[in-house]
Amino acid sequence: xxxxxxxxxxxxxxxxxxxxxxxxxxxxMEVGCSGGEIPLxxxxxxxxxxxxxxxxxxxxxxxxxxxxxxxDLKAYDxxxxxxxxxxxxxxxxxxxxxxxxxxxxxxxxxxxxxxxxKTPEEIRRIFCIKNDFTPExxxxxxxxxxxxxx
Amino acid sequence: MNLPEEILEKILSRLPTKSLLQLRCVCKTWRTxxxxxxxxxxxxxxxxxxxxxxxxxxxxSDHDLDLGSHLGISSENIVAILDSCHGLLCIVYRFHSxxxxxxxxxxxxxxxxxxxxxxxxxxxxxSYKSYWFCFFYDSDADDYKIVRILTxxxxxxxxxxxxxxxxxxxxxxxxxxSVIASGSAxxxxxxxxxxxxAETSWLISTMSKVVAVGNKNNLTRTVRNYADSIVLHxxxx
Numbered sequence: 001x002x003x004x005x006x007x008x009x010x011x012x013x014x015x016x017x018x019x020x021x022x023x024x025x026x027x028x029m030e031v032g033c034s035g036g037e038i039p040l041x042x043x044x045x046x047x048x049x050x051x052x053x054x055x056x057x058x059x060x061x062x063x064x065x066x067x068x069x070x071x072d073l074k075a076y077d078x079x080x081x082x083x084x085x086x087x088x089x090x091x092x093x094x095x096x097x098x099x100x101x102x103x104x105x106x107x108x109x110x111x112x113x114x115x116x117x118k119t120p121e122e123i124r125r126i127f128c129i130k131n132d133f134t135p136e137x138x139x140x141x142x143x144x145x146x147x148x149x150x
Numbered sequence: 151m152n153l154p155e156e157i158l159e160k161i162l163s164r165l166p167t168k169s170l171l172q173l174r175c176v177c178k179t180w181r182t183x184x185x186x187x188x189x190x191x192x193x194x195x196x197x198x199x200x201x202x203x204x205x206x207x208x209x210x211s212d213h214d215l216d217l218g219s220h221l222g223i224s225s226e227n228i229v230a231i232l233d234s235c236h237g238l239l240c241i242v243y244r245f246h247s248x249x250x251x252x253x254x255x256x257x258x259x260x261x262x263x264x265x266x267x268x269x270x271x272x273x274x275x276x277s278y279k280s281y282w283f284c285f286f287y288d289s290d291a292d293d294y295k296i297v298r299i300l301t302x303x304x305x306x307x308x309x310x311x312x313x314x315x316x317x318x319x320x321x322x323x324x325x326x327x328s329v330i331a332s333g334s335a336x337x338x339x340x341x342x343x344x345x346x347x348a349e350t351s352w353l354i355s356t357m358s359k360v361v362a363v364g365n366k367n368n369l370t371r372t373v374r375n376y377a378d379s380i381v382l383h384x385x386x387x
Contacts (some may be wrong), residue, residue: 017235065301082386089153092153093154093157094155096154104160108157108160108161108164109164112161112162112165114160114167115165115169115173116166116169118171120172123173123176124176124177127153128151129176129180130177131176131177132177133175133177141174141175142180144174145171145174145264145265148168148169148171148172149172
């Protein structure tokens with residue numbers, strides 16, 4: 001059993017087979033410094049709980065080999081990312097920090113799908129970006145890549 | 151909420167080029183970033199690994215495509231789409247010059263996604279019986295290369311020229327022996343494979359990463375060895 005502690009003091013006990021999904025923990029286990037509680041200063045309890053739930057589900061699914069398990073996992077994943085944007089971004093940051101590749105791929109793909117088809121203004125809102133183009137400059141950039149807007 | 155650059159890169163790499171070009175309008179940082187050669191490479195690497203890839207197949211009748219208007223030249227001067235690599239096309243077209251009685255052939259590299267065109271200066275005109283070009287990516291040199299292979303008019307010789315980053319053509323093979331079977335060169339994974347002629351059977355050899363002149367490259371060695379052996383053989387007759 002490995003114990004993880006979030007930045008707001010919540011602790012989570014997880015099985016070693018699940019802990020290795022988090023590459024950062026896996027490395028710690030390999031070099032033998034995973035005794036006691038492992039503090040994760042970059043992850044809140046609420047998000048860590050979700051990540052552990054994701055890893056548990058994937059490890060469990062990995063053991064079953066039927067197609068039904070794979071379809072079930074896809075449905076689970078689709079549901080997992082069906083959260084508000086702030087939570088999604090928190091999950092991405094945590095997955096990146098803890099190095100959970102499949103979750104990072106899933107969440108990045110979700111954001112990419114969200115971005116596709118949105119106008120630049122909507123993108124700025126999503127990522128809190130300030131538009132530093134003057135109207136003329138923006139028009140010029142649009143003209144450079146005219147066909148992409150057709 | 152700001153995501154760090156490394157994560158934005160992972161997200162943007164998943165987008166099709168068309169979407170990325172629209173995103174250049176978001177802000178100045180994104181505009182620089184999306185066009186940056188490092189990001190372009192990351193994006194390409196990611197896209198190449200995707201299971202679904204489109205295949206651009208030049209149809210016999212190019213009337214529907216109107217390539218000319220994309221390239222800024224008259225469609226009737228376009229000879230052929232020679233080769234493609236990583237979504238870039240290498241196209242040859244006829245170029246009329248006052249200095250030559252016959253039209254020259256010029257090359258254009260075209261990126262259909264971004265619309266960019268690079269005109270490649272003509273290689274030296276040499277009388278040939280047949281020619282073909284290969285356009286490929288050399289990962290060691292981290293550069294795209296264009297190779298022209300000619301079967302010469304005189305004595306059926308062979309000549310191979312490479313277009314380099316320094317914007318010039320360099321001859322890497324020139325021999326009087328006719329060693330490469332016409333039209334047989336293809337590129338695959340950074341190497342050029344071509345059929346070598348032999349008297350009774352044919353061999354396939356690789357011209358790996360045709361680079362600078364000298365005996366360093368395998369084709370030069372192979373062709374010269376083969377050419378030497380033909381000359382030796384004919385002397386014995």
